[in-house]
Amino acid sequence: xxxxxxxxxxxxxxxxxxxxxxxxxxxxxxxxxxxxxxxxxxxxxxxxxxxxxxxxxxxxxxxxxxxxxxxxxxxxxxxxxxxxxxxxxxxxxxxxxxxxxxxxxxxxxxxxxxxxxxxxxxxxxxxxxxxxxxxxxxxxxxxxxxxxxxxxxxxxxxxxxxxxxxxxxxxxxxxxxxxxxxxxxxxxxxxxxxxxxxxxxxxxxxxxxxxxxxxxxxxxxxxxxxxxxxxxxxxxxxxxxxxxxxxxxxxxxxxxx
Numbered sequence: 001x002x003x004x005x006x007x008x009x010x011x012x013x014x015x016x017x018x019x020x021x022x023x024x025x026x027x028x029x030x031x032x033x034x035x036x037x038x039x040x041x042x043x044x045x046x047x048x049x050x051x052x053x054x055x056x057x058x059x060x061x062x063x064x065x066x067x068x069x070x071x072x073x074x075x076x077x078x079x080x081x082x083x084x085x086x087x088x089x090x091x092x093x094x095x096x097x098x099x100x101x102x103x104x105x106x107x108x109x110x111x112x113x114x115x116x117x118x119x120x121x122x123x124x125x126x127x128x129x130x131x132x133x134x135x136x137x138x139x140x141x142x143x144x145x146x147x148x149x150x151x152x153x154x155x156x157x158x159x160x161x162x163x164x165x166x167x168x169x170x171x172x173x174x175x176x177x178x179x180x181x182x183x184x185x186x187x188x189x190x191x192x193x194x195x196x197x198x199x200x201x202x203x204x205x206x207x208x209x210x211x212x213x214x215x216x217x218x219x220x221x222x223x224x225x226x227x228x229x230x231x232x233x234x235x236x237x238x239x240x241x242x243x244x245x246x247x248x249x250x251x252x253x254x255x256x257x
Contacts, residue, residue: 005116005117006037006115006116006117006118006119006120006121006122007116007120007121007122007142007143007248007249008112008115008116008121008122008124008140008141008142008143009027009121009122009123009124009141009142009143009144009145009248010043010124010126010137010138010141010143010144010145011023011024011027011123011124011125011126011145011147012126012127012128012134012138012144012145012146012147013128013146013147013148013154013158014128014146014148014154014155014157014158014160014161015128015151015153015154015157016127016128017181018147018148018149018154018178018181019147019149019178019180019181019205020125020126020147021044021048021049021050021053021125022053022214022224023145023147023176023178023205024040024050024123024125025040025050025053025054025223025224025225026223026224026225026241027123027225027241027244027245028040028088028123028223029088029223029224029225029226030225030241030242030244030245031087031088031120031121031123031245032085032086032087032088032226033225033226034245035087036087036120036121036249037087037089037118037119037120037121038087038088038089038119038120038121038122038123039081039088039089039090039091039115039118039119039121039122039123040084040088040089040090040091040123040124040125041062041091041111041112041115041122041123041124041125042062042090042091042092042093042125043062043093043108043124043125043126043127043133043134043137044093044125044126044127045062045093045094045097045100045103045127045133046093046097046100046127047093047097047127048092048093048094048125049125050090050092050093050125051090051092051093052218053218053221054084054090054221054223055218055219055220055221056082056084056090056221058082058090058092059082060079060080060081060082060092061080061091061092061093061094061095061099062080062091062092062093062094062103062111063094063095063096063099063100063102063103064080065077065080065091065107065111066102066103066104066107067102068080069107069110077114077115077117077118078118088223089119091111091115103133105132105133105135105136106136108133108136108137108140109136109140112124112137112140112141120249121245121248121249124137124141128157130161130164138170139170141172142172142248143172143173143174143247143248144172144173144174145173145174145175145176145244145248146158146161146162146173146174146175146176147176147178148175148176148177148178148193148197148201149177149178149179149181149182149185150177150179150182150185150186150187150188150193151182151185151187152187155188155193155196155197156196158175158197159196159197159198162197162198162199163198174202174203174244174247175197175199175200175201175202175203176201176202176203176204176205176244177190177193177201177203177204177205178204178205179204179205179206179207179209180205180206180207180208180209180210180211180237181210183207183210190204203240203243203244204240205237205240205241206236206237206240208234208236208237209234209237211224225238225241
């Protein structure tokens, strides 16, 4: 009998600065809390922030793996991941952005396929550019979580991306409204946002989850959701992240109309 493959979830956006990397880390923490083995793949190849956010000196990266494959040095997938703790591993982005140009899109399918053999969940932190690598990745993953904020440019860009998804009949996505990123922006109501992007908003992180001392967590390489007080202090947002994590582990739920 074939072994069960882990779920693959891409965290993406229509522009930078929406809280994508922090959300990726927070979801990894949630999966740890329910005893799931997680791999974070930092596919923001030119400016990935996972290693920096975890304050770890990662020596290997996705570039190291691809270079070894090209030069017949590749042996085991786990030789290229770094351990954060018992449940969370990381496949880091290249240290030098020039190395990103040497990573061909054809390797994305291989990386995600092999990763899903070892982990319950593979979280991919991507950037907002629809290049060949990201298109390949989005076509491969089980589900995409688009993060959007209450920002006119962000909403305009996401509307464009989702219109492309509808044109090519891609329905494997959900939308998270991150009100915690800019809690003082109140340009549009939830009803307005749904009308602008022409799809449902599946989840919302509240303004209350705006963490003033987030830099303290980053400087110490900590994941917010693994703080023992998180569930009590941010009860509603803890529940939201739990729901996102559970939905991604399921069969995908109802597709977007």
